[in-house]
Every structure is written in C-alpha cells, then in structure tokens.
Amino acid sequence: MDFLAEAKRIEPEIIKNRRALHQHPELSYHESWTSKFISERVEALGIPVRRGVGGNGVVGTLKGSKEGKVVALRADMDALPVTEAAEVDFKSKVDGVMHACGHDTHMAMLIGAAEILSGIREGLHGTVKFLFQPAEEHGGRGGALPMIEDGVMLDPKVDYVFGLHIDGDRKAGEFGVRAGPVMAAPDTFKIRIEGRGGHGSAPHRTIDPVYIAANVILGLQGISARMVDPVRPFVITVGSVHSGTKENIIPDYAVLEGTIRTLDEDTRRLAKRKVAGVVGGICRSFGGSAEVEFEADAYPVTINDPRTTEQAVKILETIRGTRVKRMEPILGGEDFSRFLQKAPGMFYFLGAANPAKGCVYPNHSSKFKVDEDVLKYGAASLAMLAFEFGREGARR
Secondary structure, three states: OOHHHHHHHOHHHHHHHHHHHHHOOOOOOOOHHHHHHHHHHHHOOOOOEEEEEOOOEEEEEEEOOEEEEEEEEEEEOOOEOOOOOOOOOOOOOOOOOEOOOOHHHHHHHHHHHHHHHHOOHHHOEEEEEEEEEOOHHHOOOOOHHHHHHOOOOOOOOOOEEEEEEEEEEEEOOEEEEOOEEEEEEEEEEEEEEEOEOEEOOOHHHOEOHHHHHHHHHHHHHHHHHHHOOOOOOEEEEEEEEEEOOOOOEEOOEEEEEEEEEEOOHHHHHHHHHHHHHHHHHHHHHOOOEEEEEEOOOOOOOEEEOHHHHHHHHHHHOOOOOOEEEEOOOEEEEOOOHHHHOOOOEEEEEEEEEEHHHOEOOOOOOOOOOOOHHHHHHHHHHHHHHHHHHHOHHHHO
16 A cells, blocks of 8 residues: 555645635634534545534544554644734635644644545554544643543544644654653643732832732742753743733732643642742742642643654655654643553654745744645555554554
C-alpha cells in the first residue's frame, strides 16, 4: 500500500474540506456546524459515526477484517477569537473567529486518513477510531476529558493514540517529534489583591492595590529566577492587569491573571505553591491581602511514550518528500495530554511554513497561513501510523 500515493490522489478533496472548515470556524463548546460537517463526510465513507461525544465531539469507528490492535487518531475542532487578517480566497465568514491554530487542517487531514483507510478495510488489522475533539483551546476542562468520560478510549479499549498538529514555525514538510515531555501543563491563575481606596493625592491614607500589584508582578518573576531549579523549564506570565476607574482615584482592588507553564508534575506543584506564597507575602508587607485561584482541571503535561515514539519515527521516515527532526519541548499546552494518560502514543508536528507562499506567521496569529501542499503528508502519516500499529499484534 502506497499511502502517500493515495493521499495525493485525494489531495484536492482534503484541501476542499480544509477550506470549507476554515470559512466556518466555531469557538470552543460551539462546534455544531463543524460536527455536522465532519459526521456527514465520515459517514459517507461507510464508517459508523457517534455524534455528541463529550459535547460536540465526533467518533468514527472503522473495523478491519483482520485481528489487530485498536488505534485512535485525534484531530481538534475549535477555532480562536481572532479576526482574520490573512489574505486568502477562503477567509473566515464568521466575524472575530478564525482557525488561527490549524485545527481546520487537522480535521481535513484526519478525514483524509479515514478515506485512505476505509478503502483498504479488507487488509486492515484491528480497529481505528477517529476522534474529532471539541474545545481544545479552552485550556481547562477542555474536550478530551469529556470525551474520555463518554468512553471513547474503551469498547474496544484503545491500545495506541496519535495526534498531529500543524506548525507555522516549522519548515513545510518537516515532521517534529520528541519522546517524553513534549508540551507543558498550562496552569491559569487569577489573583485578586484587596487594598483600601482613596484620593490619589493622599496615598498614605490608602492601601494602594495598584502599587502592590506592580510589586507582585516583579516578585513572581523571582520564582523562576531564584526558587525553581534553573534546569527545569518553567515560565510564569502575567497577561492581564485590571484596576481602577480614574487617574486620581486609588482603587480598592486589583486583579491579575496569568499562566504558569511546566514540564513535570513536581515543578508544577512547586510553582503553584510558590506563587501563592509570594503573592501573600508581598500583599501582607504593604497591608493588603490577596486571593489566589488556579483553574481546576488544567491540562497535564503532554508526554509521548518513548517506545511508541521510536517506532513511529521509523514509519514517518519512510514518507517521501518529508524529513523527521527531533525537537525540543515547547511550553504551549495541549488537551491531547489526557488521551496519552489512557494509552501510549505520540503527539507530533508537521511544518507548514513556506516564505515563498507567504506562510511565515506563527500559530495564533491573525495572519496565520498554511502551505496546503503539506496536508497530503499529514493524512498519509496518520493512515500509516494506524495501519502499522494496528497490525503490531499480528507481527508478534
């Protein structure tokens, strides 16, 4: 079976599906049109579909004619609250919403992989589950956990799981892979600093929460600089600061919001404990107080199974016109981490940057563009991983 040749054969359809999805982006927990679009195309391949899984999720199940393993392939569905500025003929038709992270390509490539595999079901070992997951961009409860609670990793139990992500910073046609921790746990925090307001001309009669907040922002950076082992990747960012109503009024409170990114659970627990301690100490020293909240159900660290990754790399290296490159971990977060807690697998990347085509902007940019020539490689890679890992049991 020449999987790349099959992907090239259906390449126009993959691109067509991607563009349709790109024009109809939907935010997390609102992917109803997307769900219907996916379901209709997967069902048209003769693959039974279950809808409404974990919200707007879709699961297609393809049973091969031969005994083998159960392999799950996942694509995320939701878009971002971004107004598109990329110059393409198929711009988003939804104001303020854009597929700026490539989830439209993920769905199109997975539909393509489903078409390839459905055409060889007589020679297919085991079962392939196609997981179309909502709400990946949420960052907290997300969509993977609700899908898992709805049983997508069971009946039959998934033996391996794979996820592919398009990468706007990586050269077109290059796969990025890493065994072990590959993406961070993204913990969101909210700090409410309570002071005592008054007139801006008499700060000595107040407890200024804005001044305290400024010291808290500086103090938080000392956690990574002086309180966490410097060889452990760790980032803390305050991205939102809100306080006050007028220039000559010292307000009663200030609110800070931010994120912590870590690559192991020990550092994650330490960082959260230190944030609470530093904030409390600084606030008390100036006569104020604070409440520190961390979002519940934040995504865990995304950890690729080493053995599975090494086997997968050998498969990816056979795809003509591509190359496989070992990558360093990145501190973005990923809901796919929850699937990897239920079965060994790999989350990997496919480069889509091509300056000659104006594809030079990173994921989440309003000008994000994808070199669509790489979509065939993604579809082929997903189909190959499902096929080869599905027949692993037959080879033993």
